[in-house]
Amino acid sequence: MFGYYMQLALASFRRNPGLTSLMIFAIALGIAVCMITLTSYRAAANNPAGERGEILFSPSLDSWDPENAYDKDDKSLAPNQLTYRDAKALYASEIPDRKIITYKTGDIYTRPDKGMDPHYIGTRMTSRDFFAMFEVPFLHGGPWDAKADEGPEPVIVLSKEENEKAFGGENSVGKTLFWKGREFRVVGVLDHWEPMPKYFDVNNGAFQDMEGAYVPFAWGPILELGSHGNTNCWKTEIIDSFQAFLNSECIWFSAWVELRTADKQQAFKEFMDNYVIDQKKHGRFPRPLNNYLYDVDGWMKRNKVVQDDNKAMLIMAFAFLAVCLVNTVGLLLAKFLNAAPIAGVRRALGASRRDIFWQHLTESGVVALAGGIVGGILGVLGIWALRAWYGRFVEEATRVLPFDEKNFVIVVAIAVCAGLLAGLYPAWRIGRAAPASYLKVQ
Amino acid sequence: MLSMTNVSKVFRTDLIETHALRNFSLEVKAGEFLAVTGPSGSGKTTFLNIAGLLEPYESGSYKLDGIEVTDLSDDARSKLRNEKIGFIFQSFNLMPDLNVYDNIDVPLRYRRMKAAERHERITNALEIVGLAARMKHIPAQLSGGQQQRVAIARAIAGDPKLIMADEPTGNLDSLMARQVMDLLEKINGMGTTVIMVTHDPELARRAHRNVQVVDGQITDFKPYEVRGATPATASMGA
Ligand SMILES: Nc1ncnc2c1ncn2[C@@H]1O[C@H](COP(=O)(O)OP(=O)(O)OP(=O)(O)O)[C@@H](O)[C@H]1O
Ligand SMILES: [Mg+2]
Numbered sequence: 001m002f003g004y005y006m007q008l009a010l011a012s013f014r015r016n017p018g019l020t021s022l023m024i025f026a027i028a029l030g031i032a033v034c035m036i037t038l039t040s041y042r043a044a045a046n047n048p049a050g051e052r053g054e055i056l057f058s059p060s061l062d063s064w065d066p067e068n069a070y071d072k073d074d075k076s077l078a079p080n081q082l083t084y085r086d087a088k089a090l091y092a093s094e095i096p097d098r099k100i101i102t103y104k105t106g107d108i109y110t111r112p113d114k115g116m117d118p119h120y121i122g123t124r125m126t127s128r129d130f131f132a133m134f135e136v137p138f139l140h141g142g143p144w145d146a147k148a149d150e151g152p153e154p155v156i157v158l159s160k161e162e163n164e165k166a167f168g169g170e171n172s173v174g175k176t177l178f179w180k181g182r183e184f185r186v187v188g189v190l191d192h193w194e195p196m197p198k199y200f201d202v203n204n205g206a207f208q209d210m211e212g213a214y215v216p217f218a219w220g221p222i223l224e225l226g227s228h229g230n231t232n233c234w235k236t237e238i239i240d241s242f243q244a245f246l247n248s249e250c251i252w253f254s255a256w257v258e259l260r261t262a263d264k265q266q267a268f269k270e271f272m273d274n275y276v277i278d279q280k281k282h283g284r285f286p287r288p289l290n291n292y293l294y295d296v297d298g299w300m301k302r303n304k305v306v307q308d309d310n311k312a313m314l315i316m317a318f319a320f321l322a323v324c325l326v327n328t329v330g331l332l333l334a335k336f337l338n339a340a341p342i343a344g345v346r347r348a349l350g351a352s353r354r355d356i357f358w359q360h361l362t363e364s365g366v367v368a369l370a371g372g373i374v375g376g377i378l379g380v381l382g383i384w385a386l387r388a389w390y391g392r393f394v395e396e397a398t399r400v401l402p403f404d405e406k407n408f409v410i411v412v413a414i415a416v417c418a419g420l421l422a423g424l425y426p427a428w429r430i431g432r433a434a435p436a437s438y439l440k441v442q
Numbered sequence: 443m444l445s446m447t448n449v450s451k452v453f454r455t456d457l458i459e460t461h462a463l464r465n466f467s468l469e470v471k472a473g474e475f476l477a478v479t480g481p482s483g484s485g486k487t488t489f490l491n492i493a494g495l496l497e498p499y500e501s502g503s504y505k506l507d508g509i510e511v512t513d514l515s516d517d518a519r520s521k522l523r524n525e526k527i528g529f530i531f532q533s534f535n536l537m538p539d540l541n542v543y544d545n546i547d548v549p550l551r552y553r554r555m556k557a558a559e560r561h562e563r564i565t566n567a568l569e570i571v572g573l574a575a576r577m578k579h580i581p582a583q584l585s586g587g588q589q590q591r592v593a594i595a596r597a598i599a600g601d602p603k604l605i606m607a608d609e610p611t612g613n614l615d616s617l618m619a620r621q622v623m624d625l626l627e628k629i630n631g632m633g634t635t636v637i638m639v640t641h642d643p644e645l646a647r648r649a650h651r652n653v654q655v656v657d658g659q660i661t662d663f664k665p666y667e668v669r670g671a672t673p674a675t676a677s678m679g680a
Contacts, residue, residue, distance in 0.1 A: 346548065
């Protein structure tokens with residue numbers, strides 16, 4: 001019978017192409033808007049650290065201006081980066097299971113042996129635990145050892161993409177790159193790695209590109225590598241050298257610690273507070289004691305990776321879909337009732353209420369299927385258009401929810417369910433109509 | 443074939459109650475050709491709709507082919523209607539967007555018949571009404587008489603025991619009306635019971651038996667003897 005209902009649905013579309021297109025378009029529009037909004041929302045709300053997000057913490061110390069809170073909108077917040085001195089002090093703690101301090105820099109690299117066009121590589125200064133803490137996948141080699149952090153030794157880890165550019169994708173472990181007049185030895189090559197959002201560095205933008213190279217943190221002061229991310233200062237200080245800059249109250253470093261037990265978390269928080277209390281004796285930290293230890297989720301919330309706007313947009317998008325569906329209910333009802341005399345004749349010829357119900361529900365389903373497919377295509381086009389207009393953010397965001405066949409099928413399935421839902425009442429209504437009243441002589 | 447005893451039907455609106463049928467009793471024998479006449483608004487169509495299981499009724503009992511239908515579910519009624527009854531309407535009531543073949547297919551589909559059997563029955567029915575050459579036409583491409591013959595083919599395709607026709611010639615000129623009447627007699631001759639509502643006394647006279655409905659009741663019982671023949675032989679002679 002289903003095949004017959006399908007046939008009838010198609011015949012009905014041919015009879016009424018205008019109204020049918022309107023319904024398809026209504027569903028398609030609702031689906032497309034939801035798809036686009038959901039994409040950016042999912043991208044922002046994603047927690048790429050998974051369960052490990054509960055034992056990874058980013059410390060935040062209120063080293064800011066006594067006159068002005070760091071965040072004017074939420075005065076209770078402490079700054080989201082650290083000064084060099086504080087970062088080093090936290091890094092010195094023995095409490096964490098793992099720890100890193102990090103910032104973002106970058107420069108022109110060359111390859112000494114054979115011709116590689118010198119080019120800029122965004123570079124992350126960090127320490128060896130970085131790779132284990134954030135579960136960074138390696139293709140070749142591995143992290144540098146602890147000795148290399150201290151030395152520091154001229155070692156470098158390349159991203160998969162950078163390794164392709166510099167070494168044509170071959171195993172480059174042991175080869176060297178020239179940077180700042182020094183030879184850096186490749187110890188590891190990453191597999192493609194792109195957590196979304198880039199949770200360990202959200203203050204520089206949750207959807208920023210990944211760095212192409214990783215180098216021991218201690219090279220920063222030696223090579224006088226400034227930050228290529230955000231730097232914020234509040235104090236009037238004389239900064240006439242890189243060393244003076246490092247000793248200033250300017251913040252441009254992040255720290256992350258892995259604390260696997262509640263005891264350690266407690267102990268580290270106390271360590272932070274004690275450190276600040278001690279620093280106050282030296283005339284620093286003029287504000288009241290106000291330190292935080294954020295887990296990954298808390299860190300992303302504190303940095304508003306998912307903005308209230310995103311949530312409001314998402315609710316609006318689903319409300320819009322609901323409006324589209326209500327409209328579809330109305331259109332279906334009008335269409336079905338318009339053809340009620342024909343349903344009456346079918347009843348006279350032996351169709352039961354159930355037959356009439358399923359026939360019309362099938363028609364709703366086919367409309368919804370078409371709406372889903374059109375909506376899916378509109379959604380993809382919409383995301384492309386957004387990319388063209390707004391550039392990278394959307395592009396990055398869509399990478400979390402790529403529109404492969406599976407997602408497309410899901411979108412269409414959602415549309416069909418929505419369409420069936422919209423068709424339930426009209427199909428039921430038409431099934432209840434008394435056939436005799438439609439069979440009268442016209 | 444059909445037996446109604448004291449069936450009552452009331453249409454209620456906010457303002458008025460219309461007693462469309464009052465203690466309506468009628469018996470129709472298998473193989474009979476019955477003509478139902480009566481003034482407009484007397485309840486003829488209401489009777490056909492109730493007899494055709496398209497409309498509920500307030501009280502009384504109704505047996506169709508020996509089955510008491512009063513308390514049947516919608517599914518059971520629909521099945522019964524599909525298997526035992528063929529409808530013919532004054533305004534043809536063909537599906538405008540289906541061709542002749544697919545129109546005749548409709549009742550067979552609801553009987554969940556296999557494609558091969560449906561095909562055989564459709565071509566058979568078209569043969570009987572003489573429209574085999576028009577099976578790909580849509581209703582709008584046919585004359586009124588042809589449309590009514592398609593409707594007749596649709597009514598008989600499922601091989602029902604009972605044909606109910608509500609003024610089947612009402613929208614046709616006299617020549618076409620006669621053709622349709624000939625067809626109904628032919629079908630009746632093949633053993634199908636026919637109940638036909640008509641305003642045309644000439645057509646009514648061709649039936650085995652006439653009953654008149656006035657004010658929701660049968661007024662004049664005229665037994666078969668009026669025509670002086672048994673149903674089957676009467677139709678053969680026509
Ligand atoms: N759906 C309805 N609602 C209210 N009253 C109705 C309804 N259908 C029929 N009636 C009333 O019931 C009575 C019988 O109607 P019915 O259609 O059976 O008459 P009829 O004998 O077929 O008339 P005609 O010869 O004009 O077709 C009429 O008075 C009519 O107004
Ligand atoms: Mg009538």
